[in-house]
Amino acid sequence: MLSGVELFAGASRESGFGHLILCGLGGIFVEVLKDVTSGLTPLGKTEAGMMIEGLRGKKILEGVRGQKPVDKDKFATILTRLSALLEAAPEIAEMDINPLLGDGSKIVAVDARINIKK
Secondary structure: OOOOEEEEEEEEEEOOOEEEEEEEEOOHHHHHOOOEEEEEOOOOHHHHHHHHHOOOOHHHHOOOOOOOOOOHHHHHHHHHHHHHHHHHOOOEEEEEEEEEEEEOOEEEEOOEEEEEOO
16 A cells, blocks of 8 residues: 655646646645645746745655655656646646655655646
């Protein structure tokens, strides 16, 4: 069974701006805590890192109560790859990857939803 810190990565197309990339703690935490940061495409690694560092719950990513820390650099890479996907496929109107499970150096997507509008 997979385990780890639940993460969220998502995007929505904003008229006149392009895609807005979102990240935060995943699972029920994204709905309850609403601790989400955002950036516009194209998203670079530095900006993705700043989004992660801007989360109020970032201490959870750093490992608490014996949990392994999440590889924040790998999470930033996931966000930049999501940005590249959205630039290559502008017909994606919305996308949620929730949860991603972060366990040490591994991050695994468990569920995703994509809404396409031409």
